[in-house]
Amino acid sequence: MNVVATSRARARIEITAAIKDVARRHLAAQGAAALSLRAVARELELSSSAVYRYFPSRDELLTALIIDAFDALGEAAEKADARHDPNDFAGRWLVVCRAVRRWARWHPHEYMLLYGSPVPGYAAPPDTIAPATRVGAAMARILQEAAVSGVLPPAVASVAAESGLADDALALQQSLLAGVPLPTVLAAIAAWTQVFGLVTFELTGQFHNVIDHHEQFFDHTCRVIGRSLGLPSP
Amino acid sequence: MNVVATSRARARIEITAAIKDVARRHLAAQGAAALSLRAVARELELSSSAVYRYFPSRDELLTALIIDAFDALGEAAEKADARHDPNDFAGRWLVVCRAVRRWARWHPHEYMLLYGSPVPGYAAPPDTIAPATRVGAAMARILQEAAVSGVLPPAVASVAAESGLADDALALQQSLLAGVPLPTVLAAIAAWTQVFGLVTFELTGQFHNVIDHHEQFFDHTCRVIGRSLGLPSP
DNA sequence: TGTACATCAGTGAACGCGCGTTCACTGATGTAC
DNA sequence: TGTACATCAGTGAACGCGCGTTCACTGATGTAC
Numbered sequence: 001m002n003v004v005a006t007s008r009a010r011a012r013i014e015i016t017a018a019i020k021d022v023a024r025r026h027l028a029a030q031g032a033a034a035l036s037l038r039a040v041a042r043e044l045e046l047s048s049s050a051v052y053r054y055f056p057s058r059d060e061l062l063t064a065l066i067i068d069a070f071d072a073l074g075e076a077a078e079k080a081d082a083r084h085d086p087n088d089f090a091g092r093w094l095v096v097c098r099a100v101r102r103w104a105r106w107h108p109h110e111y112m113l114l115y116g117s118p119v120p121g122y123a124a125p126p127d128t129i130a131p132a133t134r135v136g137a138a139m140a141r142i143l144q145e146a147a148v149s150g151v152l153p154p155a156v157a158s159v160a161a162e163s164g165l166a167d168d169a170l171a172l173q174q175s176l177l178a179g180v181p182l183p184t185v186l187a188a189i190a191a192w193t194q195v196f197g198l199v200t201f202e203l204t205g206q207f208h209n210v211i212d213h214h215e216q217f218f219d220h221t222c223r224v225i226g227r228s229l230g231l232p233s234p
Numbered sequence: 235m236n237v238v239a240t241s242r243a244r245a246r247i248e249i250t251a252a253i254k255d256v257a258r259r260h261l262a263a264q265g266a267a268a269l270s271l272r273a274v275a276r277e278l279e280l281s282s283s284a285v286y287r288y289f290p291s292r293d294e295l296l297t298a299l300i301i302d303a304f305d306a307l308g309e310a311a312e313k314a315d316a317r318h319d320p321n322d323f324a325g326r327w328l329v330v331c332r333a334v335r336r337w338a339r340w341h342p343h344e345y346m347l348l349y350g351s352p353v354p355g356y357a358a359p360p361d362t363i364a365p366a367t368r369v370g371a372a373m374a375r376i377l378q379e380a381a382v383s384g385v386l387p388p389a390v391a392s393v394a395a396e397s398g399l400a401d402d403a404l405a406l407q408q409s410l411l412a413g414v415p416l417p418t419v420l421a422a423i424a425a426w427t428q429v430f431g432l433v434t435f436e437l438t439g440q441f442h443n444v445i446d447h448h449e450q451f452f453d454h455t456c457r458v459i460g461r462s463l464g465l466p467s468p
Numbered sequence: 469t470g471t472a473c474a475t476c477a478g479t480g481a482a483c484g485c486g487c488g489t490t491c492a493c494t495g496a497t498g499t500a501c
Numbered sequence: 502t503g504t505a506c507a508t509c510a511g512t513g514a515a516c517g518c519g520c521g522t523t524c525a526c527t528g529a530t531g532t533a534c
């Protein structure tokens with residue numbers, strides 16, 4: 001084995017990527033349920049059996065696409081955050097939300113693969129868990145850094161201590177949201193679901209005849225959410 | 235033609251219902267993408283071609299199921315509201331939200347048929363629009379009646395008049411939310427998406443390792459939303 | 469009330485399609501001596 | 502550096518499956534006179 005990879009090894013990497021690219025395009029065109037190994041092989045002028053040298057089953061190919069999509073979405077969120085003034089917490093929240101929406105609109109089928117109906121007969125393997133958390137972690141980081149900076153307002157309400165919900169909030173506070181008041185921890189989870197709820201509703205057309213100005217509504221709502229979380233502008 | 239329907243007409247109604255029932259069960263078991271006319275026919279001990287006497291295509295059967303599901307969900311929401319003290323607006327909001335969640339948990343695949351990824355190759359016909367609005371209308375009614383009763387707090391912020399979003403808010407105010415301040419109109423749409431976002435996240439397992447106490451979290455968040463809309467308890 | 473005809477539910481075979489996966493195989497690439 | 506062997510990419514045929522939809526047909530139900 002060489003320091004420079006052998007041509008076989010390089011070909012393997014390239015063809016694996018080509019299969020994923022074509023599969024991603026098919027996914028984008030028709031959705032996950034319509035994704036077929038044979039169709040991908042046809043487009044690459046490979047026999048259908050050849051694809052099995054690269055992915056042991058259709059499900060493994062789907063898994064690879066899911067992981068890539070989670071990573072791409074997570075990276076979009078992280079980069080948007082990194083580009084922004086770190087002390088403008090409200091602004092960071094908004095740009096991260098916008099990055100999620102923009103990515104989703106560019107990759108609607110991939111987004112729905114991640115956040116829509118589960119693909120029938122497909123069970124997500126454990127490898128998908130870590131990439132799936134990136135966006136949420138990026139959002140949490142903003143709140144957590146705001147808390148560390150001491151700019152979050154103190155909690156006005158409290159979370160009933162005896163309820164199981166307080167345990168959930170405490171666990172989150174210890175893992176991702178150190179220093180964030182417990183009611184705000186819960187509000188942060190609600191904010192996270194809200195952002196994805198907005199994006200999903202927009203992509204699936206639920207706003208038809210309700211909201212025409214999607215971007216304005218999204219921005220407006222995200223700003224309101226950011227304010228309700230207590231995130232200050234500089 | 236008799237006053238009492240002929241046995242043929244009665245049989246047609248019964249068999250149409252039987253086909254829908256079996257299809258609904260298959261949907262519940264495996265999801266929309268896996269719904270097959272032939273499988274439904276098999277279970278009913280009909281030839282697959284016989285089903286075409288009742289539904290001209292698989293898509294029409296799907297449409298019938300979608301309409302039924304929207305109606306069932308809408309009815310669940312309306313009944314929950316009707317059972318509650320009409321002057322307890324915050325309570326009404328909570329029970330309607332709970333009704334949505336309960337129905338979704340009882341009929342997860344039907345719920346995902348309505349609010350998840352679109353079925354590939356299927357385009358929802360116009361007949362589905364009216365039933366689709368029932369839940370939203372039920373939610374809007376609470377807010378609107380609260381406004382009429384004069385118990386809603388006045389708007390604290392305002393909606394920028396020159397933006398297109400103000401037009402959307404005005405249109406909604408005129409159709410479903412008479413008397414509701416414009417910022418609250420937008421908050422109401424956000425609240426609506428939030429509730430469905432919560433339910434969808436719960437059903438698709440996004441809360442795994444984040445929130446364990448789903449019901450408590452849902453109730454808590456819906457109460458917070460109701461409060462943020464200004465809905466008072468009696 | 470009885471009869472002739474029209475309507476319609478249901479059948480069974482067929483069409484044409486696509487799918488995931490397996491398997492024995494050929495031939496090129498890589499490796500160890 | 503050359504050679505023998507091992508590895509592995511890719512093929513093509515096949516298996517077994519299920520699907521939606523059409524069509525000519527039989528036989529029961531309904532209707533008009």
